[in-house]
Amino acid sequence: MLISTSNASAFLALFNDKGAINNKPQVGTDVVERAPQASLASPPAALNDHSNLPRIKRSAPLLSRRVEQPTTDRPPVVHYKQDAVMKKIKEHFREYATGENDRFVNVNELKEAAGQVPTTRTFSAEATLYAKILLQNPRALRELDIGIGDYGRPGAEDGRFDIENIDHMLTKPIFLGRHHIVLLRYQPN
Incomplete structure (x- = not known):
């Protein structure tokens, strides 16, 4: 049985030009060049850098009053x-x-x-x-x-x-x- 992928759309193609299964999009070289230099030297530094994230002000606390109060004030269970x-x-x-x-x-x-x-x-x-x-x-x-x-x-x-x-x-x-x-x-x- 012969399977032809010549007329199949791009997302159905299973093999790349080397014969391996490849369903991931190819990453261009410009993406690597645009990466910050700090992340290339030490990748964890880029993960810990939150300077470019937007700051969001919460209107109300997420935790309930019972969770926030100290354990000594809670009635024992x-x-x-x-x-x-x-x-x-x-x-x-x-x-x-x-x-x-x-x-x-x-x-x-x-x-x-x-x-x-x-x-x-x-x-x-x-x-x-x-x-x-x-x-x-x-x-x-x-x-x-x-x-x-x-x-x-x-x-x-x-x-x-x-x-x-x-x-x-x-x-x-x-x-x-x-x-x-x-x-x-x-x-x-």
Whole structure:
């Protein structure tokens, strides 16, 4: 099979006059002559020379206030193991639930315990802390909300959870023979 490039356009030509593949444009000798003499002597010097670049004045800083403030002024971020948080939520379940016979705790009751919604009820400091931790981690709250329903199937996402959902979170299927540790972030206000 013979391929002819005589009538092919310039960008389709694959071979130069020496038979090598060449798809790069040829550089003329005038380009080398126009290069600054400093760059020919030491190429890094030309890369570090910014005198010919335009100066741009920024109207607003690019970094946010939180990034710019010193690290000592930032509130500390504490990480808790998800299993430990779920055990504490289970321990304070009756405190979160509205009535004595209430089987479920909903998100609004957690917000009451965390102090985000006004309430007439009182909560222990530990119950308030763990409610805040759970509310600051929406992924864990969603998993707890879905939990497990009837017949071992996933439950509905209805904004509430019960003891069975907490137990399911504590005994979820293990990954590669090990129960993996999930850390939950908590940043005090």
